Amino acid sequence: MLKQKITLKHIAKELEVSISTVSKALKNSEEISRDTKEKIQAFAKLYNYKPNNIAISLKNKRTKNIGVVIPDIVHHFFTTVIRGIEKYANKMGYNVIVCLSDESFDKEVINMELLANGSIDGFIMSLSSGTQAKNDYNHLKEVTEQGIPLVLFDRITNEIDCDKVVIDDQYGAFLATKKLLAEGRKQIGLITTDDYLSVSKARTEGYRKAIAENGGLVNENHILKLSSMDVDEVAIKSFLDKTNLDAVLAVNEIFAICGMRVAKEKGLRIPNDISFIGFTDGLLSKYANPGLTSIAQHGEEMGEIAAQMLIEKVESENEHESYKTKILEPTLIERDSTLN
């Protein structure tokens, strides 16, 4: 019943040759005679021989697996990045092992240690908020010190020397704020998270910069810092109640959508009375009502680039430690939550 996987040893015994001969014949080595090669190859094809990946990994010290560690998978942005990674990795014959840190420092460490013991050839990761809050990157240091290539994307740190891919978050927020200013908005609010998240910090800076460059002064009351990634609708409502905004920039699409909902409940018309711009440009932005103008982060492209950088490092023998940081340009996708 059970069709046992066939190995070189089986073929060798059956054909009365040595294991080495079989191995060479299947690699079409010049060393083996035409006759023998044909016989062995035919037999292998017949019995659908496929070499055991694990054995090859052990010999080569290369697994053709890449480890991806991200905070959460139920986030459109991360999911598009994975798709990009998968796309490129697959093309190059690599598999993708996905681990979720669940925004927790401990889980991130455990996952990485597990994978680092031979299961993968390199890491692609985005830091958990727990790690960024703790500001402890020893697990990353250990990995790089062992010579395991690492590529950070989106949520990165300067503490570690490695390849990185990010979008220019500051510029993205700058772009969005400029757009709102160009519409003639005067009271522009920002809904963000605590500063320990590198991206939120950068976006806040972009927002400040745009306003300053426009000769305005940032009203600190116009900035709402939510302490968690979960939407706090109550906080958003009281924020909109207390202020008198005519535009809102949010660091992700959920905050923006939630803001729009609250605004509509307050009887405000979007975009006539108040404009909204979000980050991420995922499904929510596209299918929201009205469609949410947003800053596209080009996740899929980011994933492809990260995979490319990683595989290049994995496959390059030389250890000349030169690390690149690729900065992608964000794009403003205009929809109906802003004036055309």
Place this chain on the structure above:
Amino acid sequence: MLKQKITLKHIAKELEVSISTVSKALKNSEEISRDTKEKIQAFAKLYNYKPNNIAISLKNKRTKNIGVVIPDIVHHFFTTVIRGIEKYANKMGYNVIVCLSDESFDKEVINMELLANGSIDGFIMSLSSGTQAKNDYNHLKEVTEQGIPLVLFDRITNEIDCDKVVIDDQYGAFLATKKLLAEGRKQIGLITTDDYLSVSKARTEGYRKAIAENGGLVNENHILKLSSMDVDEVAIKSFLDKTNLDAVLAVNEIFAICGMRVAKEKGLRIPNDISFIGFTDGLLSKYANPGLTSIAQHGEEMGEIAAQMLIEKVESENEHESYKTKILEPTLIERDSTLN
């Protein structure tokens, strides 16, 4: 600079004992004297020795990896399933290798063949539409014949004997349709895909059953079958134009959201003039405007159960081939796209 990974051999040489002694000492074998064990364990701790996963996998013929093959990762439902799988698998010390078939039969086959050669202990998968359309399951047969455990979820087939997890799609659609009928809706439309997708077929049946049970007759013009998973807004618009519906059931949330948008453009009030119910209950349903009433598919739970079933099979020695199909009950989540 490069901190080389330490192996049993290194420890053995350094401490002038044999490799076997080191191995046994680290497993706290009774065979080894207290002194020697303490010496070896201390040394291993000091140099942070961790056994090589690949070597262990080769020896044990167990990788502690499970392969997940899904059509697409940029779908809320699938990501929740992955999260459920990850959750359980991680707890049991397993890693998850994710492969995307991209709805293509060929990619599905290639990915599975790659992983089946020793990289994983078992598969969890949901069929690509390409595979369901082609109705060819030989790649699954081969895998099961090799004794590799397989669990199918959501998009399954009866052609293969293996464990399965699904929600009762027919009942879900039945439930939704009943709800619409209870609201007093008379002209209930259905937006679905071609029948080759097992879930669409089941949902269509549930819809028919509910109407029939209510003494109604299904108007075939009230059923729109889209040929692809991509939203065809034009088709939906002409569908709503041609019919005169007062309620719509859609087999996924995107179709439903798109339907709501078209309806609003036509000047219809939701839910006063027309109700909408979708499937999936993802972010879109939650943050749509109005919030979309929908049938929750309990993806995370499905993932956990699938992982549990798989790991149980993986870890059970005996080959008594008994396969279960677990059917989860869908739940109706009421929001503002239907009358309360």
Place this chain on the structure above:
DNA sequence: ACAAAGCACGAAATCGGTTTCGTGTTAATA
């Protein structure tokens, strides 16, 4: 004091491949 038992450890096989090196046979060359 001598045989039996027990202790602590090492040699070697194994998992399934790859690869280096050595060797017997045949063919080419002097």
Place this chain on the structure above:
DNA sequence: TATTAACACGAAACCGATTTCGTGCTTTGT
């Protein structure tokens, strides 16, 4: 015909662990 080169293949080491079996030494028993 003797020598050498080319050819075709096998033995064995290796990757990094686990595990069985064997063995030298000490200890116990009589």
